[in-house]
Amino acid sequence: MKINFPTFSGSPQPLGVTVTPVGINFALFSRHAEKITLVLGVKDACESSRLEIPLDPKTNKTGDIWHIQISGLPTYLRYGYRISGPMEPRTSGLAFDDSLIILDPYAKEIRSPRWSEDRSCINHQTCGLIPPLDNYDWEGDRPLNIPLQDTIIYEMHVRGFTQHPSSGCSFPGTFKGICEKIDYLKALGITAVELMPVTEFDETECQFRNPKTDEKLRNFWGYNPLSFFAPKASYSSDSAHPLWEFRDMVKTLHRAGIEVILDIVFNHTSEGGWDGPTTSFRGIDNPIYYLLDPKTREYLNFSGCGNTCNCNHPIVRNLIMDALHWWVIEMHVDGFRFDLASILGRDQDGNVLSNPPVVEMIAEDPILASTKIIAEAWDAAGLYQVGHFSSHHRWAEWNGKFRDDVRMFMKGDPGMVSALATRIAGSSDLYQHNGRRPCNSINFITSHDGFTLADLVSYNEKQNLANGEKNRDGDNNNLSWDSGAPGPTNKPAVLTLRRRRIKTMAVILFLSQGVPMLVAGDEFGQTQLGNNNAWCQDNAISWLNWDLVEKNKGQVRFFRKLIQLRQQHAIFRRVDFFEVNRPDMPPVGQTILWQALEPGTEDWSEHIHTLSFLLKGCTIEDKDDPNFFIMLNGHPGEEALFTVPEPDAETGLCVWKKIIDTRQEPPADILAPDKAPCVAIGDQLKVVAMGCVVLQTVRRGKPEQPGKKKEIKRWDRAAGEDGPFLSNRRTYDSSKSLNSRFKASAYTEFVS
DSSP states (O other): OOOOSOEEOOOSOSSEEEEETTEEEEEEEOSSOSEEEEEEOOOSSSOOOOEEEEOOTTTSEETTEEEEEESSOOSSOEEEEEEEOOEETTTTOEEOOTTSOBOOTTOSOBOOOSTTOOOOSHHHHTOEEOOOOOOOOOTTOOOOOOOGGGOOEEEEOHHHHHOSGGGOOSSTTSHHHHHHTHHHHHHHTOSEEEESOOBOBOGGGOOOBOTTTOOBOOOOSOOSBSOSSOBOGGGSSSSSOHHHHHHHHHHHHHHTTOEEEEEEOOSOOTTOSTTSOOOSHHHHHHHHHBOBOTTTOOBOOSSSSSOOBOTTSHHHHHHHHHHHHHHHHTTOOOEEEETTGGGGGBOTTSOBOSSOHHHHHHHHOSTTTTSEEEEOOBOTTSOBOTTTSOOSTTEEEEOHHHHHHHHHHTTTOTTOHHHHHHHHTTOHHHHTTTTOOGGGEEEOSOOSSSOOHHHHTTOSSOOOGGGTSTTOSSOSOOOOOOTTSOSSOOOHHHHHHHHHHHHHHHHHHHTSSSEEEEETTGGGTOOOTTOSOGGGOOSTTTSOOTHHHHHTHHHHHHHHHHHHHHHHOGGGSOSSOOOOOOTTSOGGGOSEEEESSSTTOOOOOTTOOEEEEEEOOOEETTEEOOOEEEEEEOOSSOOEEEEOOOOOGGGOSEEEEEEEETTSOTTTTBOOGGGSOEEOTTOEEEEOTTOEEEEEEEEOSSOSSTTOEEEEEEEEEOSSOOOOOSOTTOOOOTTSOSTTTEEEEEEEEEOO
């Protein structure tokens, strides 16, 4: 095609495409390319009507950056690059192929087909779009900056959230579809949605088929990025304006008081290994963008997906930072969850760095100073860094130990009481040693990866045959228990136990120190029929069934009330760890008091399945929080009797109210204090197997039954007690006798 537009040398900065009043500037990094041609006007998937403009290395190159400026070009024109250079995959690792049109890594939009449409022509999916001058009206939208300790995260998949017909949405499976459910999200009480990958990916790349139906499966989750910038076009309602529709969603969520966190994948790309497609990075400068074995030039595969990004190379670091800046500045997102973030800590040979440059850059970057940064602190090669991913106070982490310890306690494993107490108290063993806080722990029991909460109490083994890999995929160590019968059942006792276990785990999640994360649908009993790796299930297995909201409305109510309870009381959202329980500190001066079955007693031994603790409320803005007494029974088949302690001698005369009892059916399972029954000091409360009871204090001006006295035991601490990790400054010896640690003194107290 004849060149009809004036061309100029252009500028090497910024990288990507920049629309200016005088023209459009193109800039692309490639250190080892010998020749680059800008390709404009790719018409459609399999036809070529192109304008190809060779770049002169003398006038269109500055250092390692190739650039050109063109005047008069229309916007929304497709563009890409042909890049020539050595093809030496086994020696230098270079893999140039000028027969391909290569995607600009900085492309902000990609012309993409609708969801699951044919992508047989590689050029269709690797064409960037020249954007128009950006005049989006944010209408004054600003970041919400909700404190991390006050955050409640709701993990969701954009398509799966509303794609099911039961959603009733006019725009199912899209950013607009999320907006249609904002009233539900507000009523639930969450403060942030964490969106599974929203950057462009190829869902049709999956090669597996359902062995039962022969249906071709799709990469539903999207952890195979084509781009670190471009929002997925098929997540917008018309696919023509994904940038604007994403921004509309963010703006609408912000108006509702809900932040947006992106699950972002910088650890690998969709190009995979040498047998994968070349779409972008491999064809630009393969040994710079990826980790290669220095001898064989094979891809180092710490991601489990065929390749690993060379994240600490300066060029890749800059790309990552530019992408994060763009999402924050231009798209107004509030935070990021970094998939397989431990890969960010590896050098070009795959070794683990003690102070990874990119990890520090993200934490110290001034533009990102108010964003939430969350690490999935492990990778697919076995590196597990929970508690040690970074010493920087900015980094929060998915706390996999919280997940595992709660699951083990709640399926009746022995020896879990001390570990559970440590998790409830904020995991100081993981986060206090380097000056971090309880909110650096993102607490979760389930995530997109694994069983749903309903399946966690319904299956002992994964049910992944539909994934087409003969049930070999997915984790085998689910720490689950089917509650007495596998899968769907009509047994009343089993169903009752399952409901109780779900509610008890919810209490642990939302009343623990740290930041709770809930998976979309867990609150209303979403099931994946035992599939614990539904990455390829673009169907009813993964789509939320909104009919369950009505069917399980009692459970939804329980979650809503529980979230409200957390939000109303600062004692569940501490900004620092509990003080160390010193031998010379009387119980009255402590914020948390652990108890076995009797007041003043602790038992951390192997055979114990019960735990209770008294939380003393704090004063904020002259408003006193009440106290709470929480009783947990993790035994799979036996009830436990807990003796109710005094509320707190410091706060004056109070009465206990039983606000939560997971044994009860709705609405009696969670009650407002003014509707809840009173409980007397010294009473014995029955907590059934896998159950939980929560008491809350209510102030009383005088005893309800003056003159009624009851002698109970008060226990004072002596040296050498056992217990959970409240601080890393102490360790505990669970072999010591309980009797040597306490001394009794009788006293008299008014009780109601």
